[in-house]
Amino acid sequence: MTMPSTEQMAALLEAATSARERAYAPYSHFAVGAALLGTDGKTYTGCNVENASYGLTLCAERAAVVAAVAAGCRSFVALALVADTGMEKIVTPCGACRQVLAEFAPGLTVVCANIGGQSATYRLGDLLPHRFDLE
Numbered sequence: 001m002t003m004p005s006t007e008q009m010a011a012l013l014e015a016a017t018s019a020r021e022r023a024y025a026p027y028s029h030f031a032v033g034a035a036l037l038g039t040d041g042k043t044y045t046g047c048n049v050e051n052a053s054y055g056l057t058l059c060a061e062r063a064a065v066v067a068a069v070a071a072g073c074r075s076f077v078a079l080a081l082v083a084d085t086g087m088e089k090i091v092t093p094c095g096a097c098r099q100v101l102a103e104f105a106p107g108l109t110v111v112c113a114n115i116g117g118q119s120a121t122y123r124l125g126d127l128l129p130h131r132f133d134l135e
Contacts, residue, residue: 004037004078009111012036012080013119015043019060020082020115023047027054031084032091034060036068039075044068061097065104076105079124085114098128106131 004012012035020033025048032048046063058066061081068076079101083091090112093101101108101124110127113119125131 002077004109008037009078009080009109009121012043012078013082013111013113015045016060016080016082016113017115019045019047019064020084023060024049026050027052029084032060033082034064035080036064036076037078038068038073039077040073042071042073044071044073059094059097061093062100065100069104074104076101076108078109078111081110081112083112083114085116088114090114090118090120092122092127095128098124099132102128102131102133 015035016033020031023031025031027050034046036044038044044064044067046060046067048060050057085091092112106125108124110122110124111119
């Protein structure tokens with residue numbers, strides 16, 4: 001899998017930032033946005049959508065995967081994740097999101113950023129070294 005360009009990553013971060021602004025997080029007040037770059041060259045976004053029954057909450061990363069699959073894309077190059085953590089911290093995808101992403105793109109480039117502009121880049125395989133796989 002090819003590494004995304006600097007321009008592609010900047011565009012993904014911008015798309016994730018915009019998606020974060022649409023998050024529905026009335027309980028945690030923790031807004032998250034995600035943007036996936038498909039191998040088709042298109043960007044698919046998602047935001048977290050909470051529910052009073054927390055187990056029904058949908059993470060931004062999985063929302064982006066669902067949007068991509070619904071549009072016919074099942075292969076991804078990169079993910080940008082932007083969370084509402086200020087300058088203190090950068091968050092990475094949760095375990096469930098890592099597993100879902102690994103189903104479609106085990107070699108995915110993942111850039112995680114906070115609203116203060118700090119970021120870190122990972123490979124999904126480093127974040128989830130022993131993914132569940134039936135093969």
